[in-house]
Amino acid sequence: KAGVTQTPRYLIKTRGQQVTLSCSPISGHRSVSWYQQTPGQGLQFLFEYFSETQRNKGNFPGRFSGRQFSNSRSEMNVSTLELGDSALYLCASSLNPGTNYGYTFGSGTRLTVV
Amino acid sequence: AQKITQTQPGMFVQEKEAVTLDCTYDTSDPSYGLFWYKQPSSGEMIFLIYQGSYDQQNATEGRYSLNFQKARKSANLVISASQLGDSAMYFCAMREPNDYKLSFGAGTTVTVRA
Numbered sequence: 001k002a003g004v005t006q007t008p009r010y011l012i013k014t015r016g017q018q019v020t021l022s023c024s025p026i027s028g029h030r031s032v033s034w035y036q037q038t039p040g041q042g043l044q045f046l047f048e049y050f051s052e053t054q055r056n057k058g059n060f061p062g063r064f065s066g067r068q069f070s071n072s073r074s075e076m077n078v079s080t081l082e083l084g085d086s087a088l089y090l091c092a093s094s095l096n097p098g099t100n101y102g103y104t105f106g107s108g109t110r111l112t113v114v
Numbered sequence: 115a116q117k118i119t120q121t122q123p124g125m126f127v128q129e130k131e132a133v134t135l136d137c138t139y140d141t142s143d144p145s146y147g148l149f150w151y152k153q154p155s156s157g158e159m160i161f162l163i164y165q166g167s168y169d170q171q172n173a174t175e176g177r178y179s180l181n182f183q184k185a186r187k188s189a190n191l192v193i194s195a196s197q198l199g200d201s202a203m204y205f206c207a208m209r210e211p212n213d214y215k216l217s218f219g220a221g222t223t224v225t226v227r228a
Contacts, residue, residue, distance in 0.1 A: 033215060033216075035216075042218060042221065045217070048214040058215070102147070104161065105159035105160075106158070107158040108157045
């Protein structure tokens, strides 16, 4: 059974550019969420999608956006990149929105903004 | 307010010994789920163990067990018979109903010595 696939694994971008990260969940999982991990702030929730609807959004500026497609694949976009956006971006998928279902994470996309 | 608190930034443990990682949580909801994840240097978050708030028994998964003390709002992870491959960052996380996200603690770095 394929796990959660995130592409690309590594990315280097310049300040001011935009970037799109992709996440393919485990087959059958309809919930996809995104997290940003930095040494200073730790793991912070970005947003969660279920059946193409955003159900929750973290405290991030509007430069961070996402979407989910009908096949449950998700993308997140960061526009006008800042140096502080350098981070490991983790995607996680879940079978069911209930509290007793955990999330399976991908290997992450490591974004470096120069 | 912090929902998950992990007070141990780093720990050293001798191979084959047990180690306990502390986690306290804060919620007013009676229904919630508690998770532990392992993050090796590669970055991927690996699910270890889950404890539901209504579960009567402490969760166990192989060498991992969860010491769940509901009244004290603590969910400590115990790793028995530590192995060199257990060296990683460990995160405690909580999911509350209708929140559609995991709230993570700051993590504890475990280093297993031969």
